[in-house]
Amino acid sequence: MKAHYLKLNQLRFIDALHRRGRLSLAAEEMNISQPAASRTLAEIEALVGQQICTRNAHGFIFNEFGNVLAARASRVVAEVENIGRDIREVADGLRGRVRIGAVTAAAVAHVLPASLALRAQAPHAQLQVDVEPSLTLMQRMRAGEYDFVLARLSAADDPTAYDVRPVGEEVLSFAVRQKHPLTGRSRLGFRDLSPYHWILQPAGSPIWTTVVDAFRAEYADFPERVTYSASALLTLATISRTDAIAPLAREVASLLMAEDLGVRIVTLDMARPVSVPAYNVILDKGALLSPLAQRFLSLIEAETLHADP
Known part of the structure; x- marks a missing residue:
């Protein structure tokens, strides 16, 4: 038995003949003539060392050997097709x-x-x-x-x-809980924000630098009570449960204020925009x-x- 010498086209033919049941249909799918299909079947059976199917009035019927071979051929053909598809998808930027x-x-x-x-x-x-x-x-x-x-x-x-x-640029919003003392007030300056607890990204970060510069520009005292953290979760928890103020990117603040999130925070009405x-x-x-x-x-x-x- 030399089944391991079977070629890919021979495995494709086995799969096609098993699925279609007729030599003419398998030959059409493989784009070969019927005599070439007959020779291919004979070559396969010679390599396998067994007859794999018999012809009757309705076409070809696979025996036990043929069914085992056809099942394996089907998997091999599918995997080879998957290889080609995967390579095409990688080349097209659809996989990887x-x-x-x-x-x-x-x-x-x-x-x-x-x-x-x-x-x-x-x-x-x-x-x-x-x-x-x-x-x-x-x-x-x-x-x-x-x-x-x-x-x-x-x-x-x-x-x-x-x-x-x-x-x-990254426009900042200043987020607080809904019942914060500053909510409802308009055109706030940084002097209004100085007395409160803040939660800020670590010193040296772009947001920290921008906030420090904003306090200096208004000659306002930098807050004495500051928690430094880059954690969005800790920031959200802090402003939800205390009167802390957190500078957040506008897009982040808008996301957290979405009704479906159920987070009860708002942003303060500032007198001037602040951007990173x-x-x-x-x-x-x-x-x-x-x-x-x-x-x-x-x-x-x-x-x-x-x-x-």
Whole structure:
């Protein structure tokens, strides 16, 4: 028995003949003549060392040997077809793995809708999104962990080493619980906010720097009671249960205030807008993105073009 010498086209023929039941139909599916189909069947049976089917008035009937062979042939043919499909999908950006990082505002405003669009287009894609401060993201970017990030360059980064594509500034909202003493007041200044407990991202972060500059610009005292944390969950818990104030990206605040989330927070009416410098789409200069990563990047950039000003 030399069944292991069977070729792929012979396995395709076995599968076709088993499914179609007639030599003429199997030959048509394989795009060969009936005499060629007869020779193929004879070659298969010679390699197997057994007759695998018999002809009757209705076509070909597979015996026990033939049914075993046909079942295996069907699986092999399906797997080979899957290989071709997978390769095509990888080439088309519909399969594979992409890993990116994003600051919170970018993740909510751009990455989330783009990831939903990608999932609709490429349901088998493996997608990982890490939400971290820019400093952490750029450290991991330098280590080669990401295809690209939505973040800000740090002082340790050489800007000439990256393809930096500005997205837009990050407008801040100042979130508090619904029954906070300042709710209902309009055109608040930072002097009005000084006496209260704050929960801020760690010192040196873009939001921290922006808030510090805002207090200085109004000659207001920086709050004495400050909890520093990058945890969105801790921030939400703190402002929900205390009179603390938390500066959040506008998109994040809007998400938390959605009625279906049931989180009872509001944002303060400030006298002037406060914005953090723009974050960027950052890629290694000259990096060759996979088709899937390029597809995801295109979806994100489309979201940034349609974002509200």
